[in-house]
Amino acid sequence: MPKVLIADKMSNRAVEVFKARGVDVDVITGLSKDELMKIIGEYDGLAVRSSTRPDAEIIGQATNLKVIGRAGIGVDNVDIKSATDRGVVVMNTPFGNAITTAEHAIAMLFAAARQIPKASERTQNGEWPKSDYKGTELFNKTLGVIGCGNIGALVAERALGLKMKVIAFDPYLTEERARKIGVEKVELDTLFQRADAITLHTPLVESTKNIVNRERLGMTRKGLILVNCARGGLVDEEALKDALDAGHVSAAALDVFSIEPAKEHALFGTPGFIATPHLGASTNEAQENVAVQVAEQMADYLLTGAISNAINTPSITAEEAPRLKPWVDLADKLGTMMGQLLHEPAKSIQITYKGGITQLNTNPLSAAALAGMLKAAMPDVNMVSAPVLAKERGIELTESYVNEAERADSLIRITVETAVRKFAIVGTIYRGEPRIVRLFGVPMDAAFSPSMIYVRNDDKPGFIGEVGRVLGEAKTNIATFSLGRKKEGGEAVCLISVDGMVSDATVAAIQAIDQVKIVDRVTL
16 A cells, blocks of 8 residues: 655645545654654655655655655745656646635735735724825736746736736747737736736746846836735845835735745835735635645556656556556567667667557657666666656657557557667557567567567578577576568577576677677566
């Protein structure tokens, strides 16, 4: 039974989901880093919110960990690279609190435009400061949305309902998508120059850190309203204070800060400034939604291999997982064999899918093939880390699709190009078992086995007898013997499945046979 640790406070519905699905679960919150490191090795899954920070040291101690689930959107508290290197899938829940966060952003926009918190405070203190608060009407104003993904689009939809004009910057936003949600796509500097109000809905990464800085604030219209309900660190808080003090920014509402909890801050008390303590996702509905969603996603992965909303690996639906499993196994075996038969670095890898398999989700298959390929040089590589490692090493991956397949309903072809040559291996699934149907241009029909001998030889009489003699003298039992050739008397390929490992002396004896050109061992 898989075992999961819930390390941050979340709705008890998560526990109910895990138990109902047959996953063992412990709830231990408030752990120090050292305390977490001592116990993390016991768990297959770790569910967190924003308090627990699984870094490289913690992940390094997580010997059984397979998945980290973040109940929420932002994953900057998780060391994605370390998780990827260790083959740990990192998931978030991008939809569970989207509406709640969007509503909070709109609420903050209204509060800033009318200075509601300060007016309320003074009124309740016995004042009647009606003349001190002349707010800003949002009707017909231009709202700039930085980050127009799920939450940004929901904010835009609500702003359009208020009859605001909405412009958006997002490097992944297409013109077609912009038109569909009713916003105008603009460049970042243009957004700062045109917007009457700006709201942030982008993750915190290197390229977005301090995206609202002193220079860009200087581009804005006098009287700007700024709202940040996304991530702390997106706003240069010192520059914002200066802009508020100068009256250039009329109001700012922050739900997140670069350092949290922000119990003391230079912005506190600044005229026009509103703060809330990271409440974007804090509604009963959102808390339950993200808890249920993260538990369902983690349980699906641990029990069936289904992957949803993963940050560092392709998604696989629960329906796809059983159908993909044999093809993932085939892709891994083809890649592993190719990796062991190559003796120089790969420059490029092309994976071609033919026939019915083109209708499946092939992303996991490509990841499995890459992992198999790289295994010979990097034993710790896995499906999660393989695409990243290949890219880091300058290996170009391309995928292609052909509707018709020869000799089978579906085929996977892996072609690898090195500095000096090009090789290809083709496989299929036949009666539920992975098979090799072509190897380095030679047609054949061979099963995979844990220990195999690959031989490239001249197609001349006496070869099979000589190989049998060598293996017999080495007391190595032959399980299967598969042959293929391009033409009579030409080059042939042989795959021999044997029981047990093959010694260096046996390989050398096979190499010494007259007809033999190349001998290699393959271990799966």
